[in-house]
Amino acid sequence: MSTPIANRTILVTGANRGIGRALVEEALHRGANRVYAGTRQPFEHPDDRVTRLALDVTDAAQIQTASESIEALDVVINNAGLAIYDELGDRAVLEQHLAVNLFGPFDVTHAFLPLLTRSQGAVVNVLSLASLAALPIIASYSLSKAAAYSLTQSQRALLAGQGVRVHAVLLGPVDTEMSRDLEIPKAAPADVARAVFDGLQSGEEDIFPDPMSASLAPEWDSGAIKTLERANAALISGTHENLTITFTVDRTPDEVFAAINDVRSWWTGEIDGVTDQLGAQFTYRYENLHRSTQEITELVPGKRVAWHVVDAHLSFVADKEEWTGTDITFDLTPNSAGTEVRFTHVGLVPTYECFDNCSTAWNHYIGDSLRNLMADRAA
Numbered sequence: 001m002s003t004p005i006a007n008r009t010i011l012v013t014g015a016n017r018g019i020g021r022a023l024v025e026e027a028l029h030r031g032a033n034r035v036y037a038g039t040r041q042p043f044e045h046p047d048d049r050v051t052r053l054a055l056d057v058t059d060a061a062q063i064q065t066a067s068e069s070i071e072a073l074d075v076v077i078n079n080a081g082l083a084i085y086d087e088l089g090d091r092a093v094l095e096q097h098l099a100v101n102l103f104g105p106f107d108v109t110h111a112f113l114p115l116l117t118r119s120q121g122a123v124v125n126v127l128s129l130a131s132l133a134a135l136p137i138i139a140s141y142s143l144s145k146a147a148a149y150s151l152t153q154s155q156r157a158l159l160a161g162q163g164v165r166v167h168a169v170l171l172g173p174v175d176t177e178m179s180r181d182l183e184i185p186k187a188a189p190a191d192v193a194r195a196v197f198d199g200l201q202s203g204e205e206d207i208f209p210d211p212m213s214a215s216l217a218p219e220w221d222s223g224a225i226k227t228l229e230r231a232n233a234a235l236i237s238g239t240h241e242n243l244t245i246t247f248t249v250d251r252t253p254d255e256v257f258a259a260i261n262d263v264r265s266w267w268t269g270e271i272d273g274v275t276d277q278l279g280a281q282f283t284y285r286y287e288n289l290h291r292s293t294q295e296i297t298e299l300v301p302g303k304r305v306a307w308h309v310v311d312a313h314l315s316f317v318a319d320k321e322e323w324t325g326t327d328i329t330f331d332l333t334p335n336s337a338g339t340e341v342r343f344t345h346v347g348l349v350p351t352y353e354c355f356d357n358c359s360t361a362w363n364h365y366i367g368d369s370l371r372n373l374m375a376d377r378a379a
């Protein structure tokens with residue numbers, strides 16, 4: 001789901017310089033209503049939409065005072081960060097990194113969560129490619145950013161039920177004080193800030209906003225990390241989350257729309273009936289295990305396909321009609337890498353007996369079969 005910036009209220013930590021400062025400028029440029037600039041030092045900004053908050057992210061009292069001074073918030077950007085070169089020789093250095101880079105975002109998000117829940121808002125954690133693979137020259141930093149990525153994954157799953165989205169920004173080198181001593185190509189903070197808000201506005205869970213990180217983006221959604229993350233998130237017990245599968249393909253929304261409607265090409269089994277006309281019905285059968293009849297209830301070219309399951313029989317569960325009355329939807333959103341496909345089986349929740357088997361099957365048909373079909377058509 002996308003997060004617009006215009007007329008919204010944004011909090012950026014570590015806002016006085018570097019990437020944080022660029023995020024403040026970009027939020028103002030996109031029409032934010034109010035930008036709270038969390039800083040340790042006195043800070044003034046010429047735009048009267050900016051309000052400074054005294055916010056050392058390691059100071060519990062300051063976090064509490066800051067959260068009590070705000071009435072509304074749509075997005076918190078946990079940007080403040082610390083990086084010291086080390087080789088794991090000193091436990092105190094590791095603790096310093098964890099205090100800022102892990103417990104900082106943890107405590108800030110916790111304090112502002114009631115406001116974010118009320119606004120159905122978003123958390124953005126500014127992380128690093130070192131979250132994914134350690135840089136041994138800054139080992140403690142890498143460790144803290146890996147932990148913060150794990151925090152992001154868990155919060156994403158845990159807060160989804162409260163309507164709060166949690167994004168990771170997986171950054172490569174950026175030209176700021178932090179990377180001053182690195183003699184490698186670096187992205188400009190302003191370019192990174194633009195790409196972060198583009199990602200947020202197009203609903204990307206993990207944002208790759210610079211040339212080095214962007215090289216990971218095309219394969220990311222189908223890779224091992226995201227596949228495991230989705231499978232693990234589905235284990236949250238008692239959740240009422242519908243089964244959802246999201247990925248991005250390097251195709252236009254119209255090409256994706258055409259591939260989805262060509263159901264016989266990717267939902268392998270026997271299919272009777274018409275699959276690409278509004279109001280039509282088709283029946284899917286797989287051996288004697290599964291039979292379901294879908295009515296096509298929405299067909300919006302390049303945007304959305306929805307089917308209503310009017311009748312179903314699953315032989316392998318006690319309640320054979322678990323699918324009856326559920327809905328199957330495909331939402332298409334263009335983004336910088338092509339089209340994001342969000343598949344949802346509305347009503348198929350973890351309390352259903354077929355949830356695990358059906359999740360595995362849908363992951364195969366949607367995550368592999370449909371996705372590969374689109375890749376093959378490109379070839």
Ligand SMILES: NC(=O)c1ccc[n+]([C@@H]2O[C@H](COP(=O)([O-])OP(=O)(O)OC[C@H]3O[C@@H](n4cnc5c(N)ncnc54)[C@H](OP(=O)(O)O)[C@@H]3O)[C@@H](O)[C@H]2O)c1
Pocket residue numbers: 013014015016017018019020039040041055056057058078079080081082083100126127128129171172173174175176177178179
């Ligand atoms: N630059 C890169 O190459 C790069 C790459 C990957 C990820 N990142 C991440 O991007 C984020 C921003 O980094 P940057 O490059 O803009 O670094 P930077 O120029 O060094 O700025 C760091 C910011 O964090 C603030 N900060 C540090 N400790 C804090 C604390 N305890 N409480 C509140 N604020 C604190 C600093 O405030 P003071 O001015 O008061 O010190 C400053 O505003 C960080 O999370 C960093 O890990 C950067």
